Amino acid sequence: MGKLREVEILLNQTQKVRFERAMERLQSLSSTTNNSVIVADSIPFNHDEAFLKGHGTSLVDGELLTTVCGVVNHVDKLVYVRTLRARYKPEVGDIVLLRYSFVAQRQSRWRVDLNSTQDGLLKLSSMNMPDAVQKRNTSVDELNMRNILAEDDVVCAQVGESQRDGSLLARSNKYGKLHKGQLLKVDPYLVRRSNLHFHFIESLGIDLILVRNGFIWVGEHTQSNDPMVVDDEIISSKTRQSILRIGNAIRVLSTLGFTLTLAVIMETFDLSNMENVQIHDMLGSEFHVWSQRGKLKEEHVHSKKNVKALI
Known part of the structure; x- marks a missing residue:
């Protein structure tokens, strides 16, 4: 892992503790990879070969420097830094908590805050209904969706198999609205x-x-x-x-x-x-x-x- 450039920063006690924890995490990453970096580290690259600057990198005076702490990744010609505080990326089967935002334009689904780069979608057909009866949803059910979930209600769900539309499932009894x-x-x-x-x-x-x-x-x-x-x-x-x-x-x-x-x-x-x-x-x-x-x-x-x- 590279050395931080000589910069004097005044930190309070809490900030010092957080900095120490971040450094410990970087040290643990260093034990499994040689690609862990901190801010202002230099990323070696071949000047004769074309490359693309990705997230967390900046070209300064012909030197490729990091702008965040994390791990350097190479995907073909793209060079980027995966940060320690990266946003959550849904994976099939993940159990997640959701916060209801509003009913989507297509009335058969709720749009929910997934704490990710984009909102999730919870379909009416994927929700465990209050009467616990699994049936075909009707137009009346769609009109009553706001009575099932109110704004800021919390729901436990699972990421479905189709990630493109952000589909979520809450059919099982262990999922659903939390109180x-x-x-x-x-x-x-x-x-x-x-x-x-x-x-x-x-x-x-x-x-x-x-x-x-x-x-x-x-x-x-x-x-x-x-x-x-x-x-x-x-x-x-x-x-x-x-x-x-x-x-x-x-x-x-x-x-x-x-x-x-x-x-x-x-x-x-x-x-x-x-x-x-x-x-x-x-x-x-x-x-x-x-x-x-x-x-x-x-x-x-x-x-x-x-x-x-x-x-």
Whole structure:
């Protein structure tokens, strides 16, 4: 990995921690590839051969320099840098969280925010309906689409086989509309690809959903087999406090650049409780530094907490 040019930058404590985490990630990339770079690194190339400058590169005084941190990639004549904070790219079979935006011009589908370079499309025919009856959709169903999903509603779905039209599926009972919780947004690279997405924190009665597109759901555990059925019972104050504390733990870890796993999230949650840190104070710089010095580990041995991971 190349050396950063001599530039003096003044950073506050939180920025220093984030910079250290980014450098650690680059070092880990260097162990598997010799193409990892930081800003202002020089990319060697043959001046006699034609090439195309791609994302993250700039030609300065005959030298090809990087403008972002990441990994250098070559595709034929194209040279570009894949950044650490690249936008999420849907892959077939991915479990994702969606935020409803509006009904598309073609009335049989919803346009949803996928936290990607483009919106996704959730067809009415691909949605698990409230009555759990799978039938041919009618014009009446299309007119009632806004009664099924309201603006900013959150839906758990799966990326379908046809990626060109951004098709999404929410037919299974484990997918569908989510209630009684909060949606958080983080950089997608902070969530590792895994076979475990749905976590039930039994001791708190909380559901935690970690998915690859950078949306995270923290909400009250639902026992209904039909995710479209709404339980009118009010969330207890204790459960609400747990949801907010876990949410702030995720925000702190995201700011520090930690890979988000169930174990690390719960360790941060427990640390705030153990030190009697108020929920709103968790977002202050003091707790950020405290969390870093607490040596939270990304690769954590199986948690001793009473937590069940659900596929």
